Amino acid sequence: MHSAASSPAPGWLVEPDDANDLVLSVWPASAxxxxxxxxxxxxxxxxxxxxxxxxxxxxxxESEVRSRARALRTAFERAASEHATTARVYYAGKALLSTEIVRWVMDEGLNVDVCTGGELEVALAAGADASRLGFHGNNKSVAELARAVGAGVGTIIVDSAIEIERLAALTSRTGTVQRVMVRVNSGVHAETHDFLATAHEDQKFGFPLGEAPAIVARIREIPGLTFVGLHCHIGSQIFGVAGFRESASRLLDVHQELLAGGDIPQLNLGGGFGIAYTRVDDPTPIAELAEGIVAAVAEGCAARGIPVPALSFEPGRAIVGxxxxxxxxxxxxxxxxxxxxxxxxxxxxxxxxxxxxxxxxxxxxxxxxxxxxxxxxxxxxxxxxxxxxxxxxxxxxxxxxxxxxxxxxxxxxxxxxxxxxxxxxxxxxxxxxxxxxxxxxxxxxxxxxxxxxxxxxxxxxxx
Structure with a gap:
């Protein structure tokens, strides 16, 4: 045994009784x-x-991927039904993408998020129903947007004013109507590595929350675009529901304001659910996450006297990690x-x-x-x-x-x-x-x- 005073081991690392053991929370269930x-x-x-x-x-x-995808979908759908709404789970393809993985998660009832033209092509090559795809990215090219609109991608998550105008021109030229969400920064920062945190104001993704009304007003002026809701992602490898609850509260303030201009059927709270990498990691159980997050939204809507929107979530790591x-x-x-x-x-x-x-x-x-x-x-x-x-x-x-x-x-x-x-x-x-x-x-x-x-x-x- 190494004493704490004589070992370079960090304080969190537990010396096991058996260095051959397999910690169940870290490995696939089949291990x-x-x-x-x-x-x-x-x-x-x-x-x-x-x-x-x-x-x-x-x-x-494969069985682990499928069972985790199924468990996430079931947990969020059950939690949503208890609050008289619905929930949809998108697999965040950036975590790990191949045509086979797209088929596995879609077989289990999930939709898929992509964030580049390459990821979009993988999903389409897998035979994915384009209407079940969401397209992210802070710098989508005109060619990528044209491919997404032409393929019939279900939702494009817009990330800049320039992108909105690009979509306006594309839909006008093609005579199509494209559903869009607006990515915003709630200002809530999950406690994780700075490079992984994506809800800071000083970062490349999305719009500051205060700019959302003007951005949505512009979208609603464009005949070829349909605004369907706000989107926010607060970080990655998150344990607990506190960050999600606070972010949802801030989003609902703006969501309520935007309802004066028309229906808003959806609210997407992103993903970032943590997993166990070592024996000391204690990730929040998926059912607890789902119940806590959905309940926070329902309570927030009740307090504001507004209907609970359909909810969407985007786990990736929690499915394949x-x-x-x-x-x-x-x-x-x-x-x-x-x-x-x-x-x-x-x-x-x-x-x-x-x-x-x-x-x-x-x-x-x-x-x-x-x-x-x-x-x-x-x-x-x-x-x-x-x-x-x-x-x-x-x-x-x-x-x-x-x-x-x-x-x-x-x-x-x-x-x-x-x-x-x-x-x-x-x-x-x-x-x-x-x-x-x-x-x-x-x-x-x-x-x-x-x-x-x-x-x-x-x-x-x-x-």
Missing amino acids: GRDEAGSLQLGGVGAGDIVHQYGTPVMVID NAGVTLYEVGTIKDVTLDAGTRRYVSVDGGMSDNARTALYGAQYSARLASRVGGGPPVLVRVVGRHCESGDIVVDHEYLPADVTPGDLLAVPATGAYCAPLSSNYNHVPRPPIVAVRDGASRVIVRGESMRDLLARDAGIQL
Whole structure:
């Protein structure tokens, strides 16, 4: 055991009794170990996955994605029905997007949010009903807006006055009518990393709440646009309902004012629901979130004497985050002596090219041996990648068995959200495949890159 006075471990990190345990809140529900100690995901062994697809590899549990999507939809629909309204859940595609994932969440009754022309094309290629798509983004091009309007996208969330005029010109030229929401900043800041917080006044998204009446008045003047409601997103990885309650109260003040100019059928309160990345994380249960947020809106409407609008929510991480596990192979190990003790550096064959979140946000992750059950007492480790950066850290602080050794497979859970979308080819490292598992079977849903793929982009090479 390491004493607090002699260990470089942070205060929040709990040394486990068993450094092979799998904390249920962090892993997919299907995660476990077979009799030999190998990690199993969706009924498929980690060794079998690696043998077939190599490392690194992101594994996504299809049943976990589906069950979380279904649970979110059910929770918000039930909460809304108790207050005589309806709720719609959009999957925030920026968390992790592929044609298969679009099909999974839509099969479970969710709509899908996209925020670039590329994400829109993925959703359409998946066969998505365009009327069930929402289109976000602070800098949508004329071409992207034209594609969205032409495809029949259900709702475009406008983010600037320029965008409104672009849509006015497009709808006038094509004779179409486009439903729009207005993204506003409520001024409520969820307690999260500054780069993730998206309700500050001094940031690129949306309009200050005080400008909403003038913006909505302009939209209502345009024959080709139909204003359907306000939209606000207060941040990411949020625990509790307090921030949502306060944001909803501020939005309802403006919503009430805008009702004088016409009906407003919807109110979108965004997403950002937190998940567990480590054993100390305690995310708010989805049913509690849904009940608390919807009740806050209903109470606010009752106090103002206005009808409760239809509600929309946009979770992404809460659906795919814990469904994803990345498998690596351990390459080298070294112990570094520090004033406060010793830290073991465990290097793996991936890194910030497949998970940039630790470097970008100081995100914390967990890790476990995947190929076997390790022996010896827990030792403090830092899991690092293969890139030429001192900040190339995958897992900043973790305990692993003392006998971790080169050739071991290492699993990092809760990598389903934002890891693949943020991946890169830094140091000319190919991006890994995404492999779906379900009921004992696996299949590639996003192909990994080869060295040939990387070289093919270099115009100075003849292949």
